Amino acid sequence: MRAFALDAFGAAPALTDLPAPTITAQAVAARHPKGITGLIDLASQDAETFTGLTALLADGARAATTLGVADPAVLAERGITATNIFATPDAALLARVAQHAEQGVLVPRIERTFRLEEIGEALTTISEGHVRGKLAVTFA
Structure with a gap:
């Protein structure tokens, strides 16, 4: 998992001082015990990993993935808005x-x-x- 510079949009990365391979769900949870308010997952390799990351989200948060593995209905039960991002040549x-x-x-x-x-x-x-x-x- 990598943290990207989204500060221009008002976002604050959960972790930026750790090298990318050591940024794990456990590290994020340790620093943000109340949860994080947003997740843009561009790196997970499978649905299980993405699902694990959504456990870090506070109620009412937003999540997006490029894998198409978000289940908006399930996440909506926690008030989380989930988006599957797909690229379509146009x-x-x-x-x-x-x-x-x-x-x-x-x-x-x-x-x-x-x-x-x-x-x-x-x-x-x-x-x-x-x-x-x-x-x-x-x-x-």
Whole structure:
């Protein structure tokens, strides 16, 4: 599990001072015994892991996952709003995203740029779990 910089949206990460591999549900629970108010899970590998993470949520919290494993009806019993996030390729939506980027509304945070011959280092950087922005690869 990784903590991302969402402070621009008013969010406060549950844990930021631990290396990514040591951030566990137990570590979050120890620091936030009353629960956390939001969960954006982009890293769990299965439904069981996501379900375990939702146990950390305080009543009335929000949860989102890209795995499609959230059960909104079950979580609603605790007042938790759950969302399964899916990506659907859509030319009109992509054009809108491009327009927002051109207008400066959408500004990606590029943490580091790699040359194509450094792609191995880029993959290592991702796997170490310390990336806080986007990694870009240049083709020259």
